[in-house]
Amino acid sequence: MAFNPKRLIPLVVIAALAGGGIWLDRVRSANHASLSGVWEAQPATLSSRVGGRVKAWLVEEGQFVKAGTPIAVIDAGPDQAQADAAEAQADSSRAQASLTEAGPRPEEITRQTAVVAEAQAVLNSLERGPRKEEIAAAREARNRAAARLQELRNGPRAQDLEAARAAMLRAQAVYEAAQRGPTAEQRNQAQAAYDAAKNQADQAQRDADRSQALYDKGVISGAQNEADHTRARTAALQAEQARQALDNLRTPPEELAQSRLGFEQAKAQYESLAAGTRPEQIRQAQADLGTAEANLQLLQSGSRPEDIAAARARLRQAQAILASLKNGPRPQEVAAAKAAAHATELNAKASAEKIEDRTVVAPRDGVVDRHLVAEGELVAAGTPVVRFSDPSDIWLRVYVPENKLADIQIGTPAILTIDGIEGDVRAEVESIATQGEFTPANLQSAEERGKQVFAIRLRLAKPDPRVKAGMAATVREFRAK
Secondary structure (H helix, E strand, O other): OOOOHHHHHHHHHHHHHHHHHHHHHHHHHHHHHOEEEEEEEOOEEEEOOOOEEEEEEOOOOOOEEOOOOEEEEEEOHHHHHHHHHHHHHHHHHHHHHHHHHHOOOHHHHHHHHHHHHHHHHHHHHHHHOOOHHHHHHHHHHHHHHHHHHHHHHHOOOHHHHHHHHHHHHHHHHHHHHHHHOOOHHHHHHHHHHHHHHHHHHHHHHHHHHHHHHHHHHOOOOHHHHHHHHHHHHHHHHHHHHHHHHHHOOOOOHHHHHHHHHHHHHHHHHHHHHHHOOOHHHHHHHHHHHHHHHHHHHHHHHOOOHHHHHHHHHHHHHHHHHHHHHHHOOOHHHHHHHHHHHHHHHHHHHHHHHHHHOOEEEOOOOEEEEEEOOOOOOEEOOOOEEEEEEOOOOEEEEEEEEHHHHHHOOOOOEEEEEEOOOOOOEEEEEEEEOOOOEOOOOOOOOHHHHOOOEEEEEEEEOOOOOOOOOOOEEEEEEEOOO
């Protein structure tokens, strides 16, 4: 039977359909195998170690800044005061360490030596007991206190009241005389005495001038000339004394004040006696008598053993302090003082560094994304105040099926397509997950979610300002290194 080519048509159609299906399945598989992701970034939140009000924003949102650029300033008044106090404490500790190392001054040793001598004298006196003259003096003080109390109880005597009144009148007369000043007759006499002395001085000066002229011409001797000048000087001195006497006729202010004070005191004394004894005076006199009697009884009973023991303990303490001063500071004391000074210095340094941190600065080149607090707002130490990001610090995370992982290594180049950017963008594999997973969050296909995949992270081969966080990207292919 002859071969009929038409019989092959169905076979060719079937083969074509099968090949097309295989090709379509491969295309679909390739599409399903494409790796997609979104560019990510990790913004930083910046804060200050100092709490206070946000004094000023120095950089606006969205502005690019260099590393070290001040972004915000915190008003840290209380922390500044604390830093100043820490610095003052450090100064005090340094001074104390210097004093400890220098040791006691000679005058301190001298003063403590006197304290030891006084303590020794007190102990000797207690061990010896009271002397007869001390007991006699205490008895006399007791008698005076008793007499004073009795005198107050009896009230003022008539003769005492009269004497006080007479003293007041005398003081009043002196004060009034001082107020009045000199009489007219006294002033006239003083003026006449001054005028006479002035005339005599003027005449003596004219005689001295004439004698000087005659002496210059050789008419009189030098002795005669000197005698005339001496008389002129004497007359001038007498005239000056007469003038001072005339000026001093008025009572000097200090003499007037003294006479007034004397009158007021005498008047107060008289009025006190005239008013009689006050209850508080009697109570005070009774208290004084009780004190005097207790002191007399103490002396008569002699020194108590506990008093002697206390005095001996005070002497030993004073002697120990004196020995410590003479020996000077111990090495351990000097070391402790220096350590304390060093600790306060470190505290002051930490406080100063904390104050410097009141200005929030950019840690590196980047963009101020957002102000997290408003200007004037009160924030605590460590509260985030600004969100900051580095545009160049972005990465793309995609998930690779396990059967493709063997072809990818760290550093493997990748060709990307990014939405909104024409042309290919080159990247490199930065890291590969060490453990697989089944349900990565960014896989949309139910088919793909059932496969085990490994997360890899890619970074741009070189910075590209067109690529920003949040943009979608697709990995077209990985290329062998």
